Amino acid sequence: MGTARSHFLLETALVSERFADDLTPAGCHYDIKAGAWVVDGTEALLVETPGYRGPSTKKGDIETGEDQKSD
Amino acid sequence: MSGECADLAFRLASDSLRAIYFRRPVFLREPSDNLSPEDQLARTQWAAFMRTFMLFDDCRWMNHPAATYRAETKALQLAVAADLGFRVPSTMVSNTAVALSHVQSPIGTVVVKSLDTMILRQGRHQSFSYTQIVGVDTVREASLASAPAIFQQPLEAKLDLRVTVVGDWLFCVSITHEGQPIRGDWRLEKRDAEFAAYTLPSAVSERCLQLVRALGLSFGAIDLAFEDGEYFFLEINPTGEWAWLREHAAQPIDEAIASALTGG
Numbered sequence: 001m002g003t004a005r006s007h008f009l010l011e012t013a014l015v016s017e018r019f020a021d022d023l024t025p026a027g028c029h030y031d032i033k034a035g036a037w038v039v040d041g042t043e044a045l046l047v048e049t050p051g052y053r054g055p056s057t058k059k060g061d062i063e064t065g066e067d068q069k070s071d
Numbered sequence: 072m073s074g075e076c077a078d079l080a081f082r083l084a085s086d087s088l089r090a091i092y093f094r095r096p097v098f099l100r101e102p103s104d105n106l107s108p109e110d111q112l113a114r115t116q117w118a119a120f121m122r123t124f125m126l127f128d129d130c131r132w133m134n135h136p137a138a139t140y141r142a143e144t145k146a147l148q149l150a151v152a153a154d155l156g157f158r159v160p161s162t163m164v165s166n167t168a169v170a171l172s173h174v175q176s177p178i179g180t181v182v183v184k185s186l187d188t189m190i191l192r193q194g195r196h197q198s199f200s201y202t203q204i205v206g207v208d209t210v211r212e213a214s215l216a217s218a219p220a221i222f223q224q225p226l227e228a229k230l231d232l233r234v235t236v237v238g239d240w241l242f243c244v245s246i247t248h249e250g251q252p253i254r255g256d257w258r259l260e261k262r263d264a265e266f267a268a269y270t271l272p273s274a275v276s277e278r279c280l281q282l283v284r285a286l287g288l289s290f291g292a293i294d295l296a297f298e299d300g301e302y303f304f305l306e307i308n309p310t311g312e313w314a315w316l317r318e319h320a321a322q323p324i325d326e327a328i329a330s331a332l333t334g335g
């Protein structure tokens with residue numbers, strides 16, 4: 001018997017490397033009390049640093065459609 | 072409700088909580104062989120803790136989880152949009168190709184897309200299903216039985232528009248590549264695409280605002296398509312991405328979100 005053919009959506013899906021799940025900005029940590037990302041060592045607010053690159057979002061700003069509703 | 076996190080004690084109560092920005096409404100319930108019982112317990116129970124925020128009906132939600140869950144149903148989105156006067160592509164949900172004649176184009180093509188986001192993980196790789204325009208014959212020969220999908224009337228010469236609604240604010244951009252509309256799914260061209268501010272007719276803008284309200288949302292990322300002088304509704308994403316529009320199209324969506332959450 002031959003192998004069953006994959007579903008059309010699987011056959012035509014774009015396969016890529018998974019992006020890193022850890023979206024922590026380099027050299028920073030999240031200060032829960034401040035409610036903001038701060039720079040390691042100096043404790044300056046990331047948004048006020050010259051190298052701040054603007055807001056990013058929950059998926060590293062990769063537009064892949066809707067969220068997964070399960071894990 | 073109360074708790075502790077990183078030495079910070081907190082208490083949530085209806086007399087002090089003003090707004091909730093539920094940015095990533097994941098639903099962590101499925102057990103995972105890769106997690107310890109302790110981690111499975113923590114993930115499932117903290118997820119339920121966050122859902123318990125639904126107690127706070129009086130605060131500003133962006134978006135309420137129940138509304139998000141309902142609004143992410145694509146066929147329902149299309150029905151609500153059509154009721155509001157949007158043109159919508161003819162659409163069929165099925166796991167067979169027997170009735171494609173209802174949605175195919177005159178040149179024998181059809182849109183195929185997943186009914187829910189299809190992002191599948193396999194080790195270091197992931198598979199993602201984008202919207203495709205394909206020949207009807209190809210679909211008829213394909214394997215479909217194991218899962219339903221959406222089949223839709225193609226808009227072959229559309230101009231893509233992304234409308235981001237935040238409360239009463241509306242931001243619209245056109246999406247092109249080298250100045251030309253993008254055939255098929257523009258997300259495949261996202262790195263090279265151009266995003267430019269676009270002014271919708273006031274009636275279409277108002278319809279977008281009405282749609283978000285009708286779905287019980289305060290934020291929605293709407294995909295429209297402009298073709299032959301008409302605006303088609305394609306879909307709305309209650310948790311859509313927006314940050315790149317701040318960077319690439321100078322759309323102050325972040326400021327609108329902050330204002331909406333603080334009652335500004």
